[in-house]
Amino acid sequence: MTLAAILAEHTAKSVTPSARGVTRCDAGTVGAQRVTPATPVTPQKATPELSVRSVSDAVHLEQLPDVLKPLRAHLLALAAAEGIDAAHVHRLHDLDVAACIGLDARQLASYLSMLADTADRHGGRVPAGDTAPMHCERCGPAWIHPDIAGVLPVVDGWPRALGCPWCFVRKAGGYIPRPSARASA
Ligand SMILES: [Zn+2]
Numbered sequence: 001m002t003l004a005a006i007l008a009e010h011t012a013k014s015v016t017p018s019a020r021g022v023t024r025c026d027a028g029t030v031g032a033q034r035v036t037p038a039t040p041v042t043p044q045k046a047t048p049e050l051s052v053r054s055v056s057d058a059v060h061l062e063q064l065p066d067v068l069k070p071l072r073a074h075l076l077a078l079a080a081a082e083g084i085d086a087a088h089v090h091r092l093h094d095l096d097v098a099a100c101i102g103l104d105a106r107q108l109a110s111y112l113s114m115l116a117d118t119a120d121r122h123g124g125r126v127p128a129g130d131t132a133p134m135h136c137e138r139c140g141p142a143w144i145h146p147d148i149a150g151v152l153p154v155v156d157g158w159p160r161a162l163g164c165p166w167c168f169v170r171k172a173g174g175y176i177p178r179p180s181a182r183a184s185a
Contacts, residue, residue, distance in 0.1 A: 068097045075100065078109050088115040121166055124175035133179035136164035141178045 075089045075097065089112070100108060117127035132149035135158035136142050142164050152159035166176050 064094065064098060067101065068094055071100060072097050074105075075108060075112065078105060079112050082109055082112060084112045084116045085119075088112060088119060117165070118168075121169050122172070122174060124169075124177065126177050132159070134159040134161060134164060136160075136166065137162045139164055139166045139170045139176060141180075142166045142176055143179055 072089065072092070075092070076086055078084075079086050079089050092115075100111065103111070117130070120127045126143045127145075130143040130145050132144055132146040134142055134144045134149050134152060135155075137160070141158070144159075144164060149159040152161050154160070169176055
């Protein structure tokens with residue numbers, strides 16, 4: 001998975017209470033006047049063409065193997081230090097590793113952490129740090145990191161967003177562990 005796709009997947013799209021109210025009130029009125037809610041940006045996996053182009057800006061393609069080997073080794077060392085499964089690094093395509101060129105150790109560690117979290121979600125497991133309940137417009141109740149829940153608008157006791165990191169799991173037909181309604185009180 002590319003860095004861009006990971007970031008897109010982990011970005012919760014917020015919906016404000018006022019926007020929701022407007023949408024409800026205007027439902028049924030003239031289409032041209034109707035305020036439609038913002039739709040979440042569909043996370044897209046970067047195309048190989050795009051990745052190659054962006055990489056070629058930073059380094060000549062024929063030099064890539066020389067650059068990627070130490071970078072992959074750096075990622076493996078960081079994964080070991082962070083207690084993250086090395087398999088996440090081994091699974092990375094060369095272009096995914098190339099997308100990490102220029103990132104510092106902190107950013108690389110965040111990337112690895114997000115890869116592990118994404119793998120957890122696709123496996124139906126709640127990532128260890130995702131202890132806050134939220135309500136995704138598409139998925140319903142779901143667990144999310146408290147830092148993200150903290151910046152979402154709260155409606156009816158639930159931090160709410162138009163999309164969440166579990167949307168990928170829902171679209172794939174996977175299992176989503178649910179917080180109970182009481183968890184939000
Ligand atoms: Zn969702």
